[in-house]
Amino acid sequence: MSGFELDQRLARDSDLIVSLGLCQLRIMNDSRWPWLMLVPERPGMSEIFDLEPLDQSQLSVEVNMVGAALKAVTQAEKINIGALGNIVRQLHIHLIARSAGDQNWPGPVWGFGRSEPYDDHQRQLFVRKILEALSS
Amino acid sequence: MSGFELDQRLARDSDLIVSLGLCQLRIMNDSRWPWLMLVPERPGMSEIFDLEPLDQSQLSVEVNMVGAALKAVTQAEKINIGALGNIVRQLHIHLIARSAGDQNWPGPVWGFGRSEPYDDHQRQLFVRKILEALSS
Numbered sequence: 001m002s003g004f005e006l007d008q009r010l011a012r013d014s015d016l017i018v019s020l021g022l023c024q025l026r027i028m029n030d031s032r033w034p035w036l037m038l039v040p041e042r043p044g045m046s047e048i049f050d051l052e053p054l055d056q057s058q059l060s061v062e063v064n065m066v067g068a069a070l071k072a073v074t075q076a077e078k079i080n081i082g083a084l085g086n087i088v089r090q091l092h093i094h095l096i097a098r099s100a101g102d103q104n105w106p107g108p109v110w111g112f113g114r115s116e117p118y119d120d121h122q123r124q125l126f127v128r129k130i131l132e133a134l135s136s
Numbered sequence: 137m138s139g140f141e142l143d144q145r146l147a148r149d150s151d152l153i154v155s156l157g158l159c160q161l162r163i164m165n166d167s168r169w170p171w172l173m174l175v176p177e178r179p180g181m182s183e184i185f186d187l188e189p190l191d192q193s194q195l196s197v198e199v200n201m202v203g204a205a206l207k208a209v210t211q212a213e214k215i216n217i218g219a220l221g222n223i224v225r226q227l228h229i230h231l232i233a234r235s236a237g238d239q240n241w242p243g244p245v246w247g248f249g250r251s252e253p254y255d256d257h258q259r260q261l262f263v264r265k266i267l268e269a270l271s272s
Binding site for chain 1: 195
């Protein structure tokens with residue numbers, strides 16, 4: 001794995017769904033919104049433009065693939081995609097399905113309120129739908 | 137321009153710096169943070185994964201190029217990159233230079249407080265530096 005280690009806060013707040021070519025696809029353990037995260041398995045990365053050019057291209061492919069799957073599964077009005085990293089510096093990209101009337105709509109999800117963990121069944125159902133959408 | 141028209145709210149809140157291969161590079165008229173925006177000149181786009189595959193690749197190139205320039209110019213701790221679109225649905229990508237102690241750090245900029253317009257000199261200086269960084 002060339003020295004990549006997942007940041008402990010990202011590990012605590014999310015669970016691995018599957019490893020793609022470049023990134024770990026993870027689900028945030030917060031049921032308030034359908035919320036996925038991509039973490040490139042490259043050590044020492046903080047900005048997307050720090051990645052090697054081929055990895056930048058691959059990241060674009062994976063972000064678009066996962067974004068489309070998230071939209072297909074949720075039928076959300078808008079997919080919010082963001083790479084912030086002001087708190088956790090390890091490069092990670094959020095993908096969140098948003099719809100009118102959800103918590104803090106139309107504002108951003110980051111820093112809003114407290115997370116509400118999934119129950120296992122609810123999470124498994126969402127993960128299965130995402131995997132089906134990715135493979136279709 | 138194949139029917140592309142800039143959303144009126146994006147036009148009101150930002151000014152054109154330069155047209156890149158795919159996107160308009162614009163500066164947000166808010167001096168609280170160094171804040172740029174990329175708007176793909178394609179009609180009817182709302183999600184990045186709605187773009188044609190070649191445009192997705194080009195968007196990745198332009199986001200990374202502008203992100204690196206913004207970091208070089210500002211020496212910011214972190215570049216925040218986000219495609220939200222909950223309010224303005226026309227596809228646009230924000231790039232914001234963030235540093236500890238700036239307004240709402242480490243929270244997101246979207247929806248926070250009121251914009252503080254640039255004076256002309258300050259804006260011109262920032263734009264010139266960005267253009268220099270892009271061409272170097």
